[in-house]
Amino acid sequence: MTFGLSKERDYFIENLSMLIASGMPITSALDAMALEMRSRRMKSIVADIKADIESGSPLWKALVTTNLFPDHAVSLIQLGEESGKLMENLKVVAVEQEKDRVFKSKLRSAMMYPVFVLSLTVIIGVGIAWFILPKLATVFSQLKIKLPLITKILIESGIFLGNYGQYVVPAGIVVMGLFFFFLFSFRKTKFIGQFVLFSSPGIKGLIKEVEVARFGYLLGTLLEAGLPITHVFNSLANATEVAPYRKLYFHLRDSIKDGNSLQKSFGTFRHANRLIPAPIQQLIFVGEQSGSLSTTSLKIGATFETKADTSTKNLAVILEPILLVIVWLGVVAVALAVILPIYNLIGGFNAGGQQTPQTEEPSVSVVVEDPTVDLELKVQEVLPSAETIDQGLEIQEVVPGEEVVKENENTLRILPTGFDYLNVRDASSVGGNIITHVAPGDVYVYTEESEGWYRIVLSDGESGWVSGKYIETIGN
Secondary structure (H helix, E strand, C coil): CCCCCHHHHHHHHHHHHHHHHCCCCHHHHHHHHHHHCCCHHHHHHHHHHHHHHHCCCCHHHHHHCCCCCCHHHHHHHHHHHHHCCHHHHHHHHHHHHHHHHHHHHHHHHHHHHHHHHHHHHHHHHHHHHHHHHHHHHHHHHHCCCCCCHHHHHHHHHHHHHHHHHHHHHHHHHHHHHHHHHHHHCCCCCHHHHHHHHHCCCCHHHHHHHHHHHHHHHHHHHHHHCCCCHHHHHHHHHHHCCCHHHHHHHHHHHHHHHCCCCHHHHHHCCCCHHHHCCHHHHHHHHHHHHHCCHHHHHHHHHHHHHHHHHHHHHHHHHHHHHHHHHHHHHHHHHHHHHHHHHHHHHHHHHHHHHCCCCCCCCCCEEEECCCCCCCHHHHHHHHCCCHHHHHHCCECCCCCCCCEEEEECCCEEEECCCCCCCEEEECCCCCCCCEEEEECCCCEEEEEEEECCEEEEECCCCCEEEEEHHHEEEEEC
């Protein structure tokens, strides 16, 4: 198990090549490097390699049991030992390992910025929905107004997260983690994620450039080191993580084993031009025919490595406005859901505040046309509570066919508010709880006035406070 040992593995191969080049025996070089190793696992691996060499095993065979390097790297070391070029081949392995790490880091760095921004957006969105939306839902639920659809969705989300957030949020994080694991990491299903990436504009081009750069560099380097071409393509297949390229390399390996040329091997693979551009294939065919395939491949690798560097920088520039638009849409959705009902409420207040009170205080009158009509019913049409009659309502003698005017020392009329109702609260401030509503045009007796608020007597005998902004006193 060599997970997490990539840095020390690179240090091991680089320093081993330098120490051997200086003339130091392999066992002494291993002892010197073991002193610099920080990981206990790496120290143990180096000790096992030294023990195998002291027992007569060659270096490449000792490395096979450690699983520290891929097969093509071990093959290069074996060729170096057998041909007397161990130092040169160790350097090739060190450079090849570094290049492989660079190619993989290009893809990771290209995806790091969008993943970071989207993750941060999701975290902030969940925090707002979990901690702020439930409070807004409580406020909006007390407003007896028609809410926009987006606000209703926001309120329902807030209520749901307020009740079940401690279960939903952790479960959502786990589900998302498993989703990305199976999409991009799990061996049997990560081809789906690769297909998605390989179909995405911008990312598709970067993947192709990185893979062609890896193809050119490894093909040229391994051929120069003396590795057979079939082993080279097998190494290429093991080095890549993209399934279509792995299929291509295995096809080329098997086709060349059957005695076919590279040109014919490429021609028999479906969609080969999508993976390796046609001009690059032509260069490879020319290099094969002229005997300079390794040199041509190295030039291809260098060219596409430069292109990959440029594409990595450009991809971040291209994705930045797209990510900003996504974040902007989320912010606008939340802002509209919060602002729209508040705007409607303020608009209603302004409409009610523009009503101009009359300069004269009209008296309340009841016309009785039929002497048989019950006078009490007529009074209740204007003053809905019988209790209001006991609080000073003076009724003039009714004469059939005449208009009778009744005046009260403490009466008021509800003015229009823009919402077809006015809140009645249990205290003389906006902080009071809403106990009921009254309609514009209704007339009530008030028993008390405090800081612009009036205590009115309701039809059920209870009392409550209404704002003086929306009433007109009609009796002194």
